[in-house]
Structure formats: structure tokens, C-alpha cells
Amino acid sequence: MNVSDLSPKELSDRLTSGSLFFPTGPFTFSLRTDLPEIIDAFGLLYGDFPVLEPGYADFHTSLERLRGVKSWFSPQGTFLSGGVPQFYPFPLQTALPHLEWGLNRCVFRNAHNYLMIHAAVVERGGRALILVGTSGSGKSTLCAALVLRGWRLLSDEIALIASDGSLAGLARPIGLKAESIRIIEEFAPHACMGPGSRGTSKGLIAHMVPPKESVLRVHERARPSWIFFVNYQADAPVAFAPVSKAKALMRIADCAFDYTLLGRQGFEMLADVVESTRTFDLVYGNLAEAVDLFKGPDLDAKLGAQPNQREQLNARNGTSRRLAQAREDGGAATERVVLAGEPGARNASPPPAEPASH
Amino acid sequence: MSLAPEIKAKARTPLLSRRWGDETVVYNPASGQTHLLDLVSGEGLSCLQDSSLDLGTLCERMAGRLDIENDAELRQYVASLLSQLEELGLVELEGVS
Numbered sequence: 022m023n024v025s026d027l028s029p030k031e032l033s034d035r036l037t038s039g040s041l042f043f044p045t046g047p048f049t050f051s052l053r054t055d056l057p058e059i060i061d062a063f064g065l066l067y068g069d070f071p072v073l074e075p076g077y078a079d080f081h082t083s084l085e086r087l088r089g090v091k092s093w094f095s096p097q098g099t100f101l102s103g104g105v106p107q108f109y110p111f112p113l114q115t116a117l118p119h120l121e122w123g124l125n126r127c128v129f130r131n132a133h134n135y136l137m138i139h140a141a142v143v144e145r146g147g148r149a150l151i152l153v154g155t156s157g158s159g160k161s162t163l164c165a166a167l168v169l170r171g172w173r174l175l176s177d178e179i180a181l182i183a184s185d186g187s188l189a190g191l192a193r194p195i196g197l198k199a200e201s202i203r204i205i206e207e208f209a210p211h212a213c214m215g216p217g218s219r220g221t222s223k224g225l226i227a228h229m230v231p232p233k234e235s236v237l238r239v240h241e242r243a244r245p246s247w248i249f250f251v252n253y254q255a256d257a258p259v260a261f262a263p264v265s266k267a268k269a270l271m272r273i274a275d276c277a278f279d280y281t282l283l284g285r286q287g288f289e290m291l292a293d294v295v296e297s298t299r300t301f302d303l304v305y306g307n308l309a310e311a312v313d314l315f316k317g318p319d320l321d322a323k324l325g326a327q328p329n330q331r332e333q334l335n336a337r338n339g340t341s342r343r344l345a346q347a348r349e350d351g352g353a354a355t356e357r358v359v360l361a362g363e364p365g366a367r368n369a370s371p372p373p374a375e376p377a378s379h
Numbered sequence: 380m381s382l383a384p385e386i387k388a389k390a391r392t393p394l395l396s397r398r399w400g401d402e403t404v405v406y407n408p409a410s411g412q413t414h415l416l417d418l419v420s421g422e423g424l425s426c427l428q429d430s431s432l433d434l435g436t437l438c439e440r441m442a443g444r445l446d447i448e449n450d451a452e453l454r455q456y457v458a459s460l461l462s463q464l465e466e467l468g469l470v471e472l473e474g475v476s
Contacts, residue, residue: 267402271415281411285395288406288413292397 025068033060035072039083042073046181046191046239048128049073053083054120056098058216062117066194066215066228069236080127084120086113102127117218118226121196125178128191129278135189136182136290137278142243143172149188149243150315151180151298152251153276156223159253159305162201165229166312169209174235175243179278184286186293187242192235194228202227208308245294247320248273249303257306259314261324269300299324387473388461389431390424394469398425410468419445423460427470434458 024032024043035041037060039053054060080102087097087110096113099106100123107123129137141152141164150172154160161177168174175181176191183189194215197205202225205212213230248269249261264272270291274280280287301324305311314323395406403421405414416424419441426432426440438457442449464470 265402266399267397267404267415270397270404271413274413284411285406285408288395292404296397296399 022072023068024064024070024072027064027072029060029064032064033057036060036063039081040075042075042078043067043070044073044239045070045124045193046176047189048079048132048191049077050124050127051075051078051081052120053081054085056084056086056113056116059084059116059120062215063120065213066230068230069233080124080131082123082127084116084123112220115218115221115226117216117228118196118221118223121194121228124193128181129179132181133279133282134184136280136283136287136294138180138182138273139178139276139278140180140273141177142175142180142188143167144175144188144241144243145172146318147243148246149175151188151245151248153248153273154251155276157198157253158251159201159308159311160251161195161197162204162253162308163251163305163311165195165197165201165205165212166208166308167315168195168229168232168235169205169212170312170316172315173238173241174231175239182245182290182294183242184290186245186290186297188245189242190235190239192231192239194231196226196228198223199225204308205229208312245298247324248295248298248300250301252302252304254304254306257304259303259305259307259310261301261303261314264300264302266295266300269298270295385433385474387431387433388427388437388465388470389473390427390470391468392428394424394428396421396424405469407468412467414467414469419456420460420464423457424464424469427464431473434461437461 027035036052037055039051042049042051052063083101085099085101087099097110098113098116098119099110100108100119102123107126108119111119138151138153141160143150143164152160152164164174164177174192174195175188177193177195179191181189181191202214202217206214215228215230217225217227219225250264250272273291273295277287277291280291283290303311391407391409393408395408397404398421401418403416403424405416405424407414422444423437423441426437426444432440434454434457438449438454441457442453447453461470461472465472
């Protein structure tokens with residue numbers, strides 16, 4: 022039975038009593054809320070999600086209206102996991118985004134049997150495309166567009182890398198900010214969007230309903246194949262350029278939730294992922310053009326020669342040239358030696374208080 | 380920078396590293412830090428992972444591996460490199476009083 026099979030009253034009863042249990046990828050959540058607007062939105066956004074019988078859950082969550090003097094003037098809400106508030110009180114009108122951020126927070130604060138990267142992941146033919154980007158980079162917009170063009174959604178916020186190197190699915194609604202909402206609605210007028218929430222720290226937020234197929238196939242893992250560091254720039258033509266594997270590792274370590282916590286295992290896992298993928302910078306200013314890059318089965322051909330091959334060539338040719346160059350520069354070789362030991366050494370990748378692109 | 384001839388350098392262990400092309404990333408479990416090294420510094424650290432070496436021997440090995448001349452300039456270059464690697468906690472100097 023799916024959420025959409027429940028009548029509005031059954032859904033409301035389950036949510037109000039805290040007996041709504043549902044899986045998202047490898048995790049089971051229970052949710053309790055009596056907020057009517059959340060009950061309606063949950064029915065829409067999670068319609069294709071299975072409903073589980075009450076029992077075990079990895080995370081017991083609730084979304085509540087706070088009682089108190091302040092709430093008389095400005096209604097406040099709170100999101101709890103295991104009875105513990107996960108955020109400071111927030112305006113009640115932002116309850117839906119806080120539900121989504123809260124569910125993410127449950128995962129990235131606890132699921133350390135995975136290496137977790139702040140990234141969107143889509144899959145085709147068993148191969149995963151990982152989109153890395155900071156807030157406003159266009160990562161989620163591109164993810165939503167690719168999903169609307171046939172790629173399967175694994176996650177729009179957290180790449181879950183298992184110990185065997187595969188990527189686990191965490192298909193949930195895709196959070197979009199104001200401008201992205203408009204762009205996606207223009208790109209795909211049939212896209213099913215949930216209600217918008219104003220007044221968040223990111224402005225207007227709405228969520229796109231994940232495709233049914235992505236929800237049904239959430240347990241199918243994918244192998245990492247491509248990593249793109251996404252950078253939206255208004256009006257820029259689509260352009261991509263290889264990123265060396267070493268630099269890619271350093272960048273990803275910076276946006277991993279638990280790289281530092283996992284220690285040597287985190288390093289080995291991340292190095293294996295980088296080893297097995299092709300890594301690129303991607304700049305785009307037009308969504309349709311960017312999606313075209315990922316259209317068709319010949320992505321590898323479009324991307325050109327393997328960066329590995331280029332790196333090997335550079336290695337063979339670069340040594341003498343590098344020191345010769347250093348000498349030409351007046352012996353200022355020292356500055357050229359250690360590229361990133363300091364001050365950019367990665368000693369900690371503190372997980373953002375909230376996923377940055379929410 | 381000068382380095383007394385009796386001083387030997389050795390990579391701290393155990394360091395984890397991966398090399399791709401002319402770049403190496405090194406993870407230091409002791410500090411939890413990850414470092415990105417270019418070709419020359421990566422090669423230098425690699426030499427020091429096998430055994431502890433004095434400056435002269437290290438320069439000799441690096442010159443051989445990198446196919447470059449072992450001259451005064453390289454010696455100065457490597458001495459400075461050692462200082463940086465030590466500061467990062469990637470190598471330790473033995474025989475420093």
C-alpha cells in the first residue's frame with residue numbers, strides 16, 4: 022500500500038497519531054504531525070511511497086506547532102527526531118521545507134555507515150552521475166531537469182556511498198528555490214510541484230514530486246561513473262572541462278558530511294570513487310542546453326578522452342618542464358612545490374548546519 | 380634554508396596516499412588532514428616513505444626519479460620542501476637537537 026492509497030482521513034489519522042511509517046531508501050521514518058497543510062503536502066509529495074506497518078523506524082520524527090506566547094503573535098514550528106528538536110523554532114509557514122531539511126538531517130547526522138557527500142545523484146543504465154555544487158550552483162535544478170528527461174533520481178541532496186563503492190538511493194522530493202521553480206515549470210510544465218513556502222532563509226522554496234519509477238526502484242544501487250562540479254552562471258554557454266582526480270578528491274572532501282569522521286576509511290572510499298569516475302567542471306546558463314549534454318547514450322563520447330590518459334601524458338611531459346619553469350621564475354620553486362598542504366589542508370569538513378542548497 | 384648533513388628525514392607513518400598523474404593526495408590519520416601535493420613534493424614524500432634519508436641522499440634519489448640535475452638549486456628546493464612537509468606533519472626530522 023502506498024501513501025496515495027490512503028484516504029485523506031486515513032492519512033490524517035495516521036499522521037496525527039504518529040503511526041505513519043514510510044521508507045526512504047535504506048531508512049525507515051515515522052512521522053507525526055497534526056498540521057493540516059503538512060498532511061496535504063505530504064499526501065502529494067510522498068504519494069508513491071510505500072506505507073509500512075507501525076513498528077521499527079530508524080528515525081521517529083514529528084513536526085509540531087509550538088505553544089507559547091511568541092506563537093500568539095507569530096506561529097512557530099519545531100521538528101523533532103527522537104523527541105529532540107533539530108532546529109531552532111521556525112516560522113510555521115516554513116514547516117514543509119523544515120520537514121525535508123529535518124529528514125535530511127536525520128540521515129547525514131547518523132548514517133555513518135555511508136560516506137555522505139552533499140550532492141545530487143541521478144542514474145542511467147546502472148551508472149551514476151553525481152552533481153556537486155554549493156547553494157545556488159544550479160545542482161538541484163539540473164538534477165530535477167535530468168529526472169524529468171528520463172534519468173532516475175537517487176538523491177537530490179545526499180550522495181550515499183556504501184562500503185562497496187556503490188551509490189544507494191534516497192529518492193525524495195527535490196527542493197527548489199524561487200528562480201529554479203520558475204525555470205523548472207517552464208522547462209517541464211507537466212512537472213508536479215508541491216506548495217511553495219515563503220519566508221525561509223533561502224526565500225521561496227517548493228518541492229518537485231519525485232517520479233514514481235525513482236521511488237519504486239530506490240533500492241537499485243548504481244556505480245559512480247561521472248562527477249560534475251556544477252556552476253550556474255546566468256547566460257553562460259554550456260562548458261565543461263576535466264578536473265584532475267586529486268583536485269576532485271579535495272573538493273569533494275570539503276563538501277562531504279562525514280569524511281573526517283570516517284578517517285582513513287573515508288579517504289579510501291572517496292579515493293575509490295574518484296578513481297572510478299570521470300570528473301569535470303560544468304558551467305551552464307541555460308538549462309535545456311545543459312540537459313542536452315546528458316541526452317543520449319554517448320555521454321562518454323561527448324566528454325572526450327579519458328582524463329586519466331591526459332594526466333598520464335602530463336606526468337610524462339611535465340617533470341622537467343616544471344622544474345625548468347621554476348628555475349626560469351628565478352628560483353621561486355618553493356612556492357610551487359606544495360600546492361595544497363596549507364592553508365587549504367582538509368582537516369575537517371564540518372557538515373553544514375543544514376544542507377547548503379536547501 | 381639550510382639543513383645540517385646529519386639530519387635525516389622520514390615520512391610519518393602510516394600515511395595513506397593516492398597518485399594520479401602528477402598529483403598525489405595524502406591522508407594523515409594522525410592529524411585527520413588531507414593534502415594535495417604536486418609532482419615534486421609527491422615524489423619527495425614517496426622517497427621518504429621507504430627509509431629515512433639525509434638531504435644529500437634525498438636529492439640524489441629525487442633527481443634520479445624526476446630525471447633532473449642534482450645541483451645546488453635542487454638542494455635548496457628540497458630543503459624548503461622538507462621544512463614544509465614537516466610543518467604539515469607529513470615528515471619527521473631525526474637528529475635535530
